[in-house]
Amino acid sequence: MRRARPLLESLVAVGIGLIAGGALMLPFRYHPLKAYQALFQGAFGTPHDVMETLAFATPLMLTAVTFAVGVRAGLFNIGAEGQMYIGAIGAVFAASLLPLPPGLHILVATLVAMICGALWSLVPALLKIWRGVHEVISTIMFNWIAFHLATYLAIYYLAEPGRAERTRPALPTARYPILAEGSTLTAVIFVAILFCLAVYFLLWGTRMGYEMRLVGENPEAARYAGVQIGQALLWSFLIGGMAAGLAGASQIIGRPPAWSLYATLGNVATLGFDGIGVALVGRNHPLGGILAAILFGALQHGGRFMEYHAGVVSELVRAVNGLIVITLAIPELWTLVRRRLTL
Amino acid sequence: MGPRIEMRGIHKVYPDGTVALRGVDFRLGPGEIVGLLGENGAGKTTLMKILSGLLQPTRGEIRIDGRPVRFRNPADALRAGIGMVHQIFTLVPPYTALENIILGQEGSNLWLVKDRARDQVQRLLEEVGLSIPLDTPMELLPIGVQQRVEIAKVLYRGTQTLILDEPTSALTPLEVDELFRFLRRLKEGGRSIVFITHKLREVLEISDRIVVLRNGRVTGEISTREATPELLAEWMVGRAVVPRVSRSPHPPGEPVLIVRDLEVIGDLGLPAVKGVSFEVRAGEIFGIAGVEGNGQSELAQALGGLRPIHRGEILLDGKPLPALTPIEAYRRGIAHIPEDRLRFGMALNFEVAENSILSRQWEPTFLRGWGRLDWPRILAFTAALLQRFQVIAPGVRAPARSLSGGNQQKLVVGRELAKEPRLILAVHPTRGLDVASTAYIRELLVQMRDAGKAVLLISADLDEVLELSDRIAVMYEGKFLGVGPVEAFTREEIGLMMGGIVPQGRAV
């Protein structure tokens, strides 16, 4: 029962978010039921759609880890967006310009992206530890700096010759294998799940994770327990940066058909912010994040069908994401729900 | 003349299901001081918060001068002439006394003009005989003065019935005397006073009538003239007498801890501990008494490795301790029961097992290769700990939040004692606990002493210090005013020293 409650709460929040999202369709004379039917049929209707949903879920479970591992250490790290841009740039560089043998190439490109993401999280981490600069401000500023930097690099140094709208594609040696003909789901999803599992193990199975969580739960008790608080925060940022970098890579070397970064960053943009909602629905747990990511992946993939069949702009699912987050922020709601259930 | 205030059949159930009051009757006449006595959690404060409009009763009625009333908020109660001084002050720290007194009654609707109110406030203070510096921010004033501001604030609203919640808990004995004189003056002026406390001595001294609460019910009511401490204690705790912890008399051994001329800087950047020297021997409890905020916290934090030492030295078993970290302190044999378990000692959302290794999480005993936690061993350790120290918990993997306060504290105490230390640093080890847990923890500390450990006890509870300690010191403004065997001091002398006065012939 104790373990089931968070799940129930998340489901209720998702329900409320969807209903509120439906209410937003009414003033514009869209049909909410029709829209949601199209959405869920689109998301899960055929095996192919399920795979697409999983492909959409892959980066989300990673950017959710970025946020979750921050929250666990008491941070509100919303820098996944920028760290992901830089990770994607790193992946493009390593995958399209370094001639390496198959196998090794995938590994190097993945690692370069993760290191790039971690490096981009380093400055906000140090500013927090040394100067107490609040991470909400520093990571958002770094997101915007990353946006302009990544666009610049994509256009000036990594652009595909003759095609200004995107970067050079990853060389075939750096591409994760596609799991089924005609699908955009690649083996990178296994790497993503593995990463989530590793973070889960780290948080609950190691001294380092224990200390990170203790800092998040009660910093004064952490000091009393002899924890180096700065170090714990630094690791939280770096692991988050690695997750975001991997998310960036997953869109470059793990996502056909482009295998490259659009100059507008259109194929990675907002995935970092989406991760915040995913993490919260997943109760800031790496494994809960996987489940929540599949749900949000379904919304994103199915959203395209909603747009096609019901005319509702797919970006509405992002609004639903926000509504779910707002719902999850209200503890009184749960007291109410619980009272209704027990009466 | 009938009672001014009458509360009948008051029930209170908190939203989380806690039953605080189970049908309490209470009345208060004009010019009367009623002592409301009871243990922590007996419902005293809840009852009075209802009378002052801060809480609404689940059932029951309140009558004033015979007419039923309903208070929706504190403002309603104030209008009916009832005001409460809370145990945790409701003062705005950066505001001056004047600003705090007039808050909500500024005397104008738009522009803030403080000088108009100043005359009125001054007249009131003269009338009731309170002296308060009006233009100093609260955060810079001592607790005793802050309390006067609280009282003035309530009186400024024309209060006829004054409720005081544990008003002496942070005061020195001298300040308590002064407060009592003031309360008697108010009473002579026709005001009624409710005095909430758990201290028998005080209630017998100040009140006209005593009402005792236990577990949300009135267990006794008596005119103070007829009351005896034994009777009140029985009503309060339901048992005849709480047994005193027995101590075997035995000579103390070698000094374990020697502190020489220690100076520690506090949070405000000023010295909080100003050159303190003492030693704690094996097999003795050395108790430090004093009103809180006189450097005890900083002293304990320095010894526990949480605060750097500015000057002086600390020797453990004859060897000087260098710059300490909490881990280093533990390695050298210091166990630290911190002053506030919720703030320092544990993480409420962590499991019991996780809390049982807090501060030991780095120890190889609890780790496997690659920094992995050895869960089977941790769980076994926790289970043994719970059993050894009589901690009642739903399970080793239950969140610590699900334990009662007493069991949480037993968990922390047990965890520290299980470190097999040379020196035990116990800071307010029983504050806020129920009688049974308090007795058990005190017994454990004495057992440790009898087993030859050195115990440094820091407590604001004078009775606790006197009951447990072999030798004591009184700390005042960062210094020791008196050090010696517990028998060498009378209670009154200690009281004076807690207020900063060294009695005749008692030079340090």
Add this chain to the structure above:
Amino acid sequence: MSGFLSRLGWIVLAILGLGLLAYGLDQVGLEPISLLEAGLLAMTPLALAAVGECVNEKAGVVNIGLEGILLITAVVGVWVAEQFGSGIAGLIGGMVVGALIGLVLGLLAVYGRADQIIAGMGLNLFALGFTPYLLMSLWAFPGIHIFPRELMVPRWITPLGQISPVTLAAILLAFLAHILLHHTVLGFRIRAVGEKPEAVDVAGVRVDGLRLFTSVLGGALCGLGGAFMPLAWFGGVVKEISAGRGFIALACVVFAGLEPLLALAAAFLFGLTEGIAYAVAITPGVKERIPFYFVNMLPYVVTLLVVTLVIGRRRFPRTIGRPYTRE
């Protein structure tokens, strides 16, 4: 007080530094007047959002959803302006919607005991999707909408260049907020409620009322700032129109230690930075030499630098971000 002065000192220094930079740019063909114009325009939404948030945080309520309010009210402002055929109406519409969002967040924070950081972030995420949805649903065109020029709120021509009346309003509002906080009974109570809500409660003043009021006020000012961007500045609305300004405004608030006048000064500093970036990007002879992308980073880099260098032991209200309940 010394904190106030040292902060003011920092701002003056930074503005002087930027002035020097402006002089340098002047040598290569930039016009200082146009720089000031651009700076004041860019200052306006930052100042409005920051000043309102200062008052709100003084009362102990944090709204990190400023970015979301700016986004939503920008779109709504344009829509209202088109409905009524008046830019002024659009500004009012933005204020009203901003106030409503502030009210909702306030209700969640005060009665729902919501985690204000998460709720505010939820609002930002919501706006991220809702803005493009609105753009598409209202005008059936993805991501951008240009409205007729005559709906633009006219600027006043002064010796210092063209100045929008909204800019003057923002400056005035900063002073009014200062007066409100430090010289009125209401402000006296607002500051008290952030420090010690219990004190206000036992004094018979409603904690919830005060906090709802500041939340609505903050939302309204932010909404004016949101509607200002398309209607008195850009002449159109795009889906990411606020571009992080809500967070830069938060940086202003942090920097200012919740003092509205300092927040105004900080907003001017950041606005000037943006003005320089804008001027560099359009000035022939300069724009070719410095990549546009680096110029665009300037406001964010300066924000980060200022916050890092100047952040100090500034005291915030004790109960900031925490809901109040009687025990």
